Amino acid sequence: MDRETCLGCQTGDKWRKKRGSLIMALHEIQGVKGYVGWQDAMDLAKTMNVPLARVYEVLTFYNFFKLVTPGKAVISVCTGTACFLKGNDKVLEKFKSELGIKEGESTPDGLFHLQVVRCVGCCGLAPVCVVNGKTYGRMTPEQVPVILNEWREAFKKEA
Amino acid sequence: MVDMEEIRKKFDIHNIAKNKLAEIEKYKCSIYCCHSTGCKSSGSDDLISLIQKVLEENNLTDDVRVVATGCMGLCAHGPLIRVEIKGKKDILFKRVDLEATRAIMEKYVIPGLKNDGDMVTDETLKPYVLSLDLPFFTKQEKVVLKNAGHIDPEDISEYIAHGGYLALEKALKTMTPGQVVEEIKKSGLRGRGGGGFSTGMKWELAAKVPTVDEKFIICNGDEGDPGAYMDRSILEGDPHAVIEGMMIAAYAIGATAGWFYVRAEYPLAVERLQKALQDCRRHLLLGKNIMGTDFSFNIDIRLGAGAFVCGEETALIHSIEGARGTPRPRPPYPTNKGLWGKPSCVNNVETLANVSKILLKGADWFASFGTATSKGTKVFALTGQVEHSGLIEVPMGTTINEIVNEIGGGVPEGKTLKAVQSGGPSGGLIPVQLMDMPVCYEELKKIGSIMGSGGLIVIDDSSDMVSLAKFYLDFTVDESCGKCAPCRIGGRQMLLLLDKINRGRGKKKDLELLKQIAKAMQKASLCGLGQTAPNPVLSTLRFYEEEYTNKLLDGKE
Structure with missing residues (x-):
């Protein structure tokens, strides 16, 4: 593979000499691509000189890393305690029924990925959900279609 | 050769402090806008740009400075803006949007720089004013959070x-x-x-x-x-x-x-x-x-x-x-x-x-702060069913009652307080009858909870304790690393039992079984996660056993 375009190799080169950097390298790859693919993992393992099994065990141990490409908009519904007490389970249900998918899945059109997260640390705004880094506080199930439409419109404009 | 003495002088902290203080002194007014995750997600970035724009329009950039600060504490009412005009009382504005920000600038800050009036007189602004005399502010003792909300963390x-x-x-x-x-x-x-x-x-x-x-x-x-x-x-x-x-x-x-x-x-x-x-x-x-x-x-x-x-x-x-x-x-x-x-x-x-x-x-x-064995102050994240949810810092030994009802302003919407959870998924409940308990390491341990890192979650009477215990256990089971058997298997079994009870299929002996597994997990788990995972279950069983028995098949006999 061409080294210029090999994300795994470049990231590996950057972090190889630093100690304790496997997780940081994986963060960097996911930051660029949105997930860590099989080829990236192999390239990284080779360049950093760690067994592929080691890369794989780290990838699958930590919740943060994704192995397949998520949708264009990643919807994270907070299931921390404050959000739970304030009824975020109903918001999650609404997302599921609106999108027709379960948590951890993406819509067939590749637009949305739904996931649950543990506490994003905005408990004062509970219940909270985050879409591609944008936080929506004081959520109600009624807001769900509004937010989905907002993102659909945004994607239409891009295209 | 580089003159080391010259470099030292340039980076001498006393010099830096002197220069910065002199710079701050020049301004007649400081506007602090909360710029932490909570307020930022409610749009404080736009508010800061608007304030800057208004200042430029009115040629006030030499008189007024805008500071993007860390958390001011009262996250539930964000975005927050605090205005400090020299010689006047500080005013805190809550839940401000773009329109309110413009009003603050035009109806309070700009006239305020010229006249001596102390208060916000404009009727449209009054609903946004949050009194700094609230117990939420006066009852706190800020040691760790002293600078948060007062300085630009990036400077x-x-x-x-x-x-x-x-x-x-x-x-x-x-x-x-x-x-x-x-x-x-x-x-x-x-x-x-x-x-x-x-x-x-x-x-x-x-x-x-x-x-x-x-x-x-x-x-x-x-x-x-x-x-x-x-x-x-x-x-x-x-x-x-x-x-x-x-x-x-x-x-x-x-x-x-x-x-x-x-x-x-x-x-x-x-x-x-x-x-x-x-x-x-x-x-x-x-x-x-x-x-x-x-x-x-x-x-x-x-x-x-x-x-x-x-x-x-x-x-x-x-x-x-x-x-x-x-x-x-x-x-x-x-x-x-x-x-x-x-x-x-x-x-x-x-x-x-x-x-x-x-x-x-x-x-x-x-x-000088705190109790005999727990010294200093502690920062808590007060969340859940409470009026003033946010970040607070109090001396150790402050009672739960003071924290929830005075600083937190009590439970909203006519509901009543049922319990407070401390220590998160590793902690336990403090039921309403123990509200006068001082918060310190030893007291919390006595009732089967822990201080934890400082999350205090207020629970009102609409919450079902069995579901809450299940919620926490669900979390720890999911997060168990799976290395040691007591945590990996014990947690799963407890969760299955709780689920059974919650579905109305449980029997009395299931409660006994829950307690037995919990003891085994506490004793045999490798790390704190497994050792403390049963705490929410044991704690709810201790104080709210009737909620469990009400759900049992043979509970009423």
């Missing part, structure tokens, strides 16, 4: 102007490492991450281990406990305080390098910390021969990746090494054999943030 000179790095200078130039350890020991500071181990003792143990080639100080910022965001707010609001604490700790124990381990879910905290570390390097506060002494030190950041168990120190160390975050049996303790087998001392964010204050104001001052 090192502002931290220095507010007394920053003076404690480091004092330690490096006038104290021996032994004296620093002694001072922290005397202050009675205990680990704020939940364990409550004496910080001074930990440092003493770490200092005793000889530094062969390397020794590390690690800051634990893996705040995974849902419903808690103290460490995030401290890192976002005053990152230099934690860095300074870590440097003092490094000097005291003889560490050669420092590591920050922060959750990847806190991008803003990571960004501010990175900026702060970079500024320290530029100001020669990190690197070789810091402040012209023999002390050399550097700090690096490593990110977590969404694993609750990594808050446990041995798991955290594995994670920094780039491996799976699984704990290992202790001893050997990290102070003897930690990161890469080298002696390492792990301290929590809030613990380190206390250090510089103790050195500057003295151990006795610090020990």
